Amino acid sequence: MTSQITIAGIEIKPGENKKIQLPVANLYTDTDMCIPVHIMRAKKPGPTLFVSAAVHGDELNGIEIIRRVMNKPGLKLTRGTLIAVPMVNVYGVLNQSRYLPDRRDLNRCFPGSPKGSLAARLAHTFLTEIVAYCDYGIDLHTGAIHRSNLPQIRANLKDPETLELAKAFGVPVLLNANLRDGSLRQAAVENDTRILLYEAGQALRFDEFSIRAGVKGVMNILSSLGMVRKRRQRKTSVEPFVANRSDWVRGNASGLVHEYAQLGAMVEAGDVLASIHSPMGDKLSEVTASRSGIVIGKQNIPLVQEGDAMFHIAYFGEDAVDVAENIEQLQEDLAIPPHDET
Ligand SMILES: [Zn+2]
Numbered sequence: 257m258t259s260q261i262t263i264a265g266i267e268i269k270p271g272e273n274k275k276i277q278l279p280v281a282n283l284y285t286d287t288d289m290c291i292p293v294h295i296m297r298a299k300k301p302g303p304t305l306f307v308s309a310a311v312h313g314d315e316l317n318g319i320e321i322i323r324r325v326m327n328k329p330g331l332k333l334t335r336g337t338l339i340a341v342p343m344v345n346v347y348g349v350l351n352q353s354r355y356l357p358d359r360r361d362l363n364r365c366f367p368g369s370p371k372g373s374l375a376a377r378l379a380h381t382f383l384t385e386i387v388a389y390c391d392y393g394i395d396l397h398t399g400a401i402h403r404s405n406l407p408q409i410r411a412n413l414k415d416p417e418t419l420e421l422a423k424a425f426g427v428p429v430l431l432n433a434n435l436r437d438g439s440l441r442q443a444a445v446e447n448d449t450r451i452l453l454y455e456a457g458q459a460l461r462f463d464e465f466s467i468r469a470g471v472k473g474v475m476n477i478l479s480s481l482g483m484v485r486k487r488r489q490r491k492t493s494v495e496p497f498v499a500n501r502s503d504w505v506r507g508n509a510s511g512l513v514h515e516y517a518q519l520g521a522m523v524e525a526g527d528v529l530a531s532i533h534s535p536m537g538d539k540l541s542e543v544t545a546s547r548s549g550i551v552i553g554k555q556n557i558p559l560v561q562e563g564d565a566m567f568h569i570a571y572f573g574e575d576a577v578d579v580a581e582n583i584e585q586l587q588e589d590l591a592i593p594p595h596d597e598t
Pocket residue numbers: 311312315397398
């Protein structure tokens with residue numbers, strides 16, 4: 257996008273590798289707050305990609321994904337620039353909270369402004385100091401507290417180049433996601449930055465499968481953009497599928513949950529996903545799938561209030577069996593060998 261990159265007033269030249277603290281609004285405790293940023297530039301020009309995590313401060317998997325990518329032995333950019341931002345919402349990370357201290361959701365506050373609230377200032381700083389330089393971005397998220405997501409990419413798949421990138425990431429489930437007002441994705445699109453949103457695992461936890469799939473995904477994108485040397489293709493590679501649609505199956509009673517459907521499972525119309533029981537042990541109801549699809553998100557807490565979202569099912573039509581097979585393939589590929597210290 258541009259050959260000159262200056263972040264927090266510090267110029268990063270081609271061939272340089274720098275870690276910078278990007279200042280944002282101070283706290284009323286007179287504490288300076290900074291966003292840690294790691295920039296790697298190859299000598300050769302090429303695309304600029306940012307990888308960000310913890311836009312929601314309690315979503316930690318992405319922080320670990322970035323740590324593993326940036327410290328990968330032998331990681332060498334052959335062209336372009338990689339900007340890693342492991343904690344965008346530093347305030348939220350400190351409070352182990354999705355939100356900012358003013359209870360705002362950063363991902364609804366873009367593009368922000370330099371004179372606005374804390375959230376608006378943070379959004380503005382991130383946009384003008386980081387996103388403005390980038391042709392592409394990968395924003396790493398997880399499910400909310402007590403909710404897990406199967407590794408999946410959400411993006412504007414109607415844009416052919418974004419679709420190609422989404423496929424290159426290497427997870428089986430792709431969801432077309434409409435832009436939300438105030439989201440980082442919307443602001444990035446206006447800057448001509450193509451964005452993938454990676455959703456995997458749950459808030460406040462590390463999930464090894466989600467982390468491994470994320471690290472592999474970021475490396476696949478670097479390779480497909482020609483920013484690292486092309487890796488040898490494995491014999492088996494995971495095939496991506498675009499879901500036609502997805503929706504949540506909700507609790508039809510209030511009580512304790514016995515679940516039967518696991519993340520990544522293929523379910524048929526009428527399959528019992530969970531049963532709901534009273535504290536005295538009576539079975540109150542069964543929660544069933546209304547169409548056949550794949551479980552891509554679920555609640556983990558065994559307590560439900562009638563109407564709560566329990567299972568997120570994605571619909572793939574006739575491809576569902578192939579999607580389930582590819583999910584198994586990915587789980588096998590990324591299985592943790594015994595005594596592996598990662
Ligand atoms: Zn999130």
